[in-house]
Amino acid sequence: MVSDSRMLKKTPLLAAAVAAAVCSTSALAVDFHGYLRSGIGATSGGGDQACFQAAGAPAKYRLGNECETYAEIGLGAELYNENARTFYLDSMIAYKSNQANDWEAALGDSADDGNPYDNSVASVRQFNVQAKNFLDALPGATLWAGKRYYKRHDVHINDYYYWDVSGPGAGIEDIDLGFGKLALAWTRNTDGTWVYDGAGTGTNVANDTVDIRLGDLKVNTDGALELGFDYGKANLNEVQRDDPGFDDQKGYLVTVEHTQGNWFGGFNKLALQYASDGMIGTGHNNSAAGDGDMFRLVDQGVVQLGDRVEMMYVGIYEDKDLDAGNGQTWTSFGVRPVYKWNDIMSTAVELGYDRVEPQGDGDDADLVKLTLAQQWSAGNSFWARPQVRAFATYARWDGDVYNAASESIEMGEDDGLTFGVQVEAWW
Amino acid sequence: MKMTTRLPAACLGLLLALAGPAQAGQTQNPLEAEAICCDNLAGLPFQALPAGGHLKFRIGADAPRFLFPEGVSPFAAFRLPETDRTLELSLRSLAGDDLFQPRVMLLDAAMRPTRAFGSEAFPYQPARGFVPDALSGRIQIRSRYPGAQDNERYLIVYTTPEQRQGETRLVHPAKTFARAHGNEPPNIPDPIVAHGETGTLELKIDAEGGFALGQTLLQPLLGAGQREDVVAALPQPAVDAVAPGPVEAALPETEVYYRNAIDEALGSGDLDRALKLAEEARRVGAEGARRHLLQQLKAGLDG
Numbered sequence: 001m002v003s004d005s006r007m008l009k010k011t012p013l014l015a016a017a018v019a020a021a022v023c024s025t026s027a028l029a030v031d032f033h034g035y036l037r038s039g040i041g042a043t044s045g046g047g048d049q050a051c052f053q054a055a056g057a058p059a060k061y062r063l064g065n066e067c068e069t070y071a072e073i074g075l076g077a078e079l080y081n082e083n084a085r086t087f088y089l090d091s092m093i094a095y096k097s098n099q100a101n102d103w104e105a106a107l108g109d110s111a112d113d114g115n116p117y118d119n120s121v122a123s124v125r126q127f128n129v130q131a132k133n134f135l136d137a138l139p140g141a142t143l144w145a146g147k148r149y150y151k152r153h154d155v156h157i158n159d160y161y162y163w164d165v166s167g168p169g170a171g172i173e174d175i176d177l178g179f180g181k182l183a184l185a186w187t188r189n190t191d192g193t194w195v196y197d198g199a200g201t202g203t204n205v206a207n208d209t210v211d212i213r214l215g216d217l218k219v220n221t222d223g224a225l226e227l228g229f230d231y232g233k234a235n236l237n238e239v240q241r242d243d244p245g246f247d248d249q250k251g252y253l254v255t256v257e258h259t260q261g262n263w264f265g266g267f268n269k270l271a272l273q274y275a276s277d278g279m280i281g282t283g284h285n286n287s288a289a290g291d292g293d294m295f296r297l298v299d300q301g302v303v304q305l306g307d308r309v310e311m312m313y314v315g316i317y318e319d320k321d322l323d324a325g326n327g328q329t330w331t332s333f334g335v336r337p338v339y340k341w342n343d344i345m346s347t348a349v350e351l352g353y354d355r356v357e358p359q360g361d362g363d364d365a366d367l368v369k370l371t372l373a374q375q376w377s378a379g380n381s382f383w384a385r386p387q388v389r390a391f392a393t394y395a396r397w398d399g400d401v402y403n404a405a406s407e408s409i410e411m412g413e414d415d416g417l418t419f420g421v422q423v424e425a426w427w
Numbered sequence: 428m429k430m431t432t433r434l435p436a437a438c439l440g441l442l443l444a445l446a447g448p449a450q451a452g453q454t455q456n457p458l459e460a461e462a463i464c465c466d467n468l469a470g471l472p473f474q475a476l477p478a479g480g481h482l483k484f485r486i487g488a489d490a491p492r493f494l495f496p497e498g499v500s501p502f503a504a505f506r507l508p509e510t511d512r513t514l515e516l517s518l519r520s521l522a523g524d525d526l527f528q529p530r531v532m533l534l535d536a537a538m539r540p541t542r543a544f545g546s547e548a549f550p551y552q553p554a555r556g557f558v559p560d561a562l563s564g565r566i567q568i569r570s571r572y573p574g575a576q577d578n579e580r581y582l583i584v585y586t587t588p589e590q591r592q593g594e595t596r597l598v599h600p601a602k603t604f605a606r607a608h609g610n611e612p613p614n615i616p617d618p619i620v621a622h623g624e625t626g627t628l629e630l631k632i633d634a635e636g637g638f639a640l641g642q643t644l645l646q647p648l649l650g651a652g653q654r655e656d657v658v659a660a661l662p663q664p665a666v667d668a669v670a671p672g673p674v675e676a677a678l679p680e681t682e683v684y685y686r687n688a689i690d691e692a693l694g695s696g697d698l699d700r701a702l703k704l705a706e707e708a709r710r711v712g713a714e715g716a717r718r719h720l721l722q723q724l725k726a727g728l729d730g
Contacts, residue, residue, distance in 0.1 A: 033607050074609070092609065126609065149609030156604070166609075216614060224614040261615030267601065269613060302601065378557040383600035386556065426607035427556040 033074035033092075034427055036386075037066055038099060041420020047408025048100070049418050052395035054354035054367035058318075059160035061334045061352025064371035064391030066422065069099040074126065085133045090148070092126035125149065125166075138175055145170040150185055151213065153257070153271065155300050155314045157336045158352065162271060162298050162316075163255055165209045165230060165283035177214075185211040189284040191234070205246065206235045207278075207285035222261035229254055232278055232285030249287045251279030265304025266382075272297055280320055292322035302382050310382040311337040320359070327359035340380040348373045348389070367397035386425035393418045463499060464491035466700060467707055469538045471504040473581060478508040481631045486527055486584070488625055496687035497530070497587035501624050505582045507568060512634040514568035518549065518584065519629040522560040522597055527626025528590040529562065533569075534581035539681045539711045541569070541579050546590055553598040560597045561629075568632075584628065594621045677712035685716035693723055 041049030041064075051067040053060035072094045080087040097104040097120030105118040128146025133139065146168070153163040171185030191205040215226035233250035240246040253275040260268045273296040278285040280294040300314040313335045320327035334352035341347065350373070355366040370393070377387035396415040409416050465471050472491060476482065490501035507514065520527050531544040549564040570578045596619050602612035685708040692701035701720055708716030 035608060072609075074607075151611040152609060153611055154608075222616050226614065259614045261613075267599075267613055267615040379554065379559050381600045383604045385604075425556075426604060 029077065031074075031076040032427070033072075033076065034425075035070070035072040036425045037422060038069040038071070039066075039420055039422030040099070041067070041391075041418055041422070043408035044417035044419070045408070049420050050408045050416050051418075052367060052369050052393070052397065052416060054356055054397060055365040056328055056356035056358075057330055057332065057354040057365070057367070059155070059158040059332070060354070060367075061158045061336075061350055061369050061371075063157065063336060063348060063350035064373055064389070064393040064418070064420070064422070065369060065395075067098070069095075069097045069120075071095045072125070079129075083133075086131070088130045088132070090126055090128055090130065090146075091124070092149070093122060094125045095122045096120060132174075138172070141175045142173050143171075144173065150187060150211070151183070153269075155298060155316070157312050157314060157334050157350065158332065160298075160316070162273065162282055162296065163228065163253075163257075165211050167209075167284075171211070180214050180217040183211070183213045183215070185209075187211060191287045203237070203240060205240060205287040206237075207287055208233055208235050209279075209283060209285060211283075219258070220260075222263075224259050226257045226259070227255070228257070230279060230283055232283075234278065234285060234287035236287075247287055247289075249278035249289050250285065251275060251277035251289070253279040253281075253283060260301075263301060263303065266302035266310070268299070268301035270297075270299045280322075290322045290324045290326070292320065292324075292327055294318065294320045294327075305337065308340045309337055310340070311335060312382060322359065325360040329357045329359075331355045331357075338375070338382055343380050344376055344378070346375045346377065346380060348375055363398065365398055367395060369393060369395040385427075386423060388421065388423050390421050391419065463494055465493055466703060468493075468534060468540075468581075468583075469707070471502070471583065473504045473506040476505040476507055476582070476630065476632055478510055478512075478514065478632060478634060480508075481629070483627065483629045485627045486625055490625075493585070494688070494691055495532075495585055495587070496684055496691075497589065500530075500585040500587060502583055502585035503628070504584075505630070507580050507582055507632065509573050509578070509580070510570065510634065511573050513570060515633050516566045516568055516582070517563065517629075517631040517633070518566070519552075519558075519561040519563040519631075520549065521627045521629065522551075522562070522595060522620050523627060525623045525625045525627075526562070526595055526620045527624070527628060528586055528593060528595070528622040529584050529628065530586055530590065531566065532583045532585070533566075533579045534583070535577045536580045537576055537711050538581065539678065539713075540684050541577070541678065541680075543680070546593070551595050551597070553603055554600065555603070562595065584630075586622070586624065591622050591624065594619050677708075677714070681708075681711065682713045682715045685713050686719045689716060689720050689723065693720075 043050045049067050051060065051065050072092050074090070074092040076088060076090040078086055078088050095106065097106075098116070100116040100119060103117055104120040106120045106122040107118045124147065126147050126149055128144055128148040130142050130144040132142045134143040135141065148169060149166045150169060150171075151163075151173075152161055152166060154161045165185070165187045167187045167189050169185055169187035171183065173181075173183035173185070175182040175184075187209045189207050189209070191207060209230055209232045211228070211230050213226060213228045215224070217225040217227070219225045230253040231250075232252070234246075234248055236246055236248055241248070253273060255271060255273045257269065257271040273294070275281065275294040275296075277291045277293075278287065278289045280286075280289060280292060296316070296318040298314070298316050300312070302310060302312045304310055314333070316330065316332040318330040320329070332352070332354045334350065336348055336350040338346050338348045348371075350369070350371040352369045353366070355364060357364045371391055373389040373391035375387050375389040377384040394415070394417050398414070471493060484503060486501050486503055490503065492499050492501050495502075507516075518529060518531065520529050528546055529549055530546070531548070533541045533543070535541050544564070544566060546562075548566070549562040552558070552561055552563050554560045568579045572578075596617050599613070599615060599617045601615070602617070604610075605612040685704055689701045689704050692698070692704060705717040705720040708714075
């Protein structure tokens with residue numbers, strides 16, 4: 001591996017990562033993690049596959065309703081292990097394209113100018129080191145620094161991340177308090193305020209989030225509670241502070257989450273969140289946000305309905321009440337029952353409903369989506385992957401406000417039918 | 428796996444066992460003793476396993492049983508290929524509705540036990556990619572040159588009463604998903620599978636270094652990953668080197684095996700079996716077994 005260090009500087013990152021994976025199998029064990037979704041689809045009536053999302057809704061139900069290729073390649077390795085002190089290096093490269101062509105160059109230009117040959121993007125989303133047992137006074141605790149997916153909480157069936165402070169950061173996690181575990185972190189997100197043209201400073205605004213979590217609180221049989229407090233603040237520099245065009249916006253997000261195991265053969269997760277001003281959202285401060293507050297409820301789970309049926313469900317209610325009157329409420333319900341024919345084949349149905357109601361004047365937007373998919377996977381668990389699925393999706397919405405995410409759906413239409421084949425894998 | 432009693436010895440063993448169930452009562456459960464297939468290791472129904480072979484088999488309630496030193500256990504027995512390359516064996520016991528925690532005994536060409544691998548050699552590997560939750564491990568088969576008497580040629584997969592008391596805690600698939608995604612795993616209890624007498628297993632035998640580059644890269648996905656870890660996890664006490672000396676030299680564990688087996692036979696009042704064991708032990712160079720039998724008999728007379 002030592003001889004590789006020169007090569008690493010010259011070759012593209014992906015190639016270097018692959019080379020590292022190959023070379024290292026003899027030297028040190030590399031953990032290869034990753035995710036993939038890709039496939040092909042079309043819209044009834046002609047054109048590329050359309051994907052259906054209610055206007056203003058932060059998420060959409062994903063089965064048979066994903067139009068892009070997205071992949072993550074994660075490589076990690078334990079670099080040091082002496083007396084239970086370990087240093088672990090983790091990395092992840094993400095890739096996304098419109099799955100429109102064989103050749104889709106990743107030029108790093110986020111503005112999709114419509115050229116189908118250079119529409120993809122790639123990003124190093126994780127590169128960090130985690131030092132476990134770094135301090136004798138904190139047995140079991142881990143000190144970490146670098147870019148990291150930090151304790152993200154999501155809903156799988158609509159790909160919605162309701163608590164996610166990921167980014168460059170540093171922190172200490174797994175501090176054992178006896179009755180629970182404490183984690184402290186400082187993470188960064190940067191606003192695109194460079195477009196602010198009042199004073200034309202052209203500067204970005206760095207935002208800080210201080211994240212405090214107290215988790216693993218055993219409150220009932222197979223049940224655990226996690227409490228989270230996130231304080232976010234725009235970290236303005238001197239020029240920005242002197243410029244009235246920039247806001248010193250800040251806020252906080254409080255999360256209370258209860259996880260119940262052995263819940264009808266699966267589990268249930270209930271999260272309640274309250275946020276103010278800049279932290280209205282999912283964990284990052286927005287320096288240009290208006291004042292107001294937000295309440296959100298997310299309840300989700302997977303249950304076993306008999307020997308052959310497993311189902312995931314979710315209910316979301318989010319109320320953004322902004323002083324400027326431009327908030328909204330979002331209500332979402334979805335279920336995905338899966339019937340298992342045998343160890344590798346299953347049939348899934350996904351029914352999802354989203355409704356967005358503006359706080360002020362304006363039309364409500366709603367959308368209902370129904371997907372039927374025949375699935376082949378390695379194993380029959382709800383979570384078994386890789387999975388290849390052939391699907392047909394029908395969606396119906398309030399026509400005036402729906403923004404078609406595709407050239408295949410015209411403005412004014414109020415329903416659509418798509419079909420295709422998709423693979424999803426994680427490892 | 429449906430173990431048909433192809434070998435006459437196995438049939439004979441079964442008949443003998445059926446003929447004398449009353450003898451077995453003292454130390455063994457009569458039901459267990461009743462099902463014992465064979466008299467000695469050489470009589471086990473060995474199934475040929477070709478190099479490069481990949482076998483998925485089931486040890487079911489109808490599997491043959493044998494009185495191992497640790498106790499009666501259902502088993503599957505295989506004859507390994509003769510080759511001049513070092514063979515590598517991958518054993519995976521799949522966690523499903525049941526789970527068979529394996530113990531593996533290797534025998535040389537003369538049917539002498541060479542090495543045994545306990546549960547430490549087959550640690551739990553969480554489900555990943557195409558591979559379900561399993562207890563899995565890899566073993567290098569020792570082979571000096573084709574035809575050498577002390578080449579490891581036979582493999583027996585069984586379990587012990589002690590192992591059957593145990594259980595394996597699996598990683599909940601929702602947590603596996605979360606970790607692969609870099610998400611916070613849900614704080615929920617993991618499923619637990621009790622170890623039993625039945626289970627589904629996979630056995631793969633390959634020449635060492637037989638993996639192509641692509642396979643090496645995809646090892647985690649294909650389930651053959653963390654090879655270094657597994658080999659490192661082999662229990663040192665259980666792995667005694669085969670002395671590359673004369674064939675006549677019996678290994679200490681061979682001695683121990685025969686002594687234990689003789690004790691078992693005596694304990695169940697089966698003097699005939701004990702004598703047969705002593706004779707067999709002498710043939711393979713385990714001289715101490717005969718002495719041990721005589722001592723035990725003498726002690727019995729004195730007492």
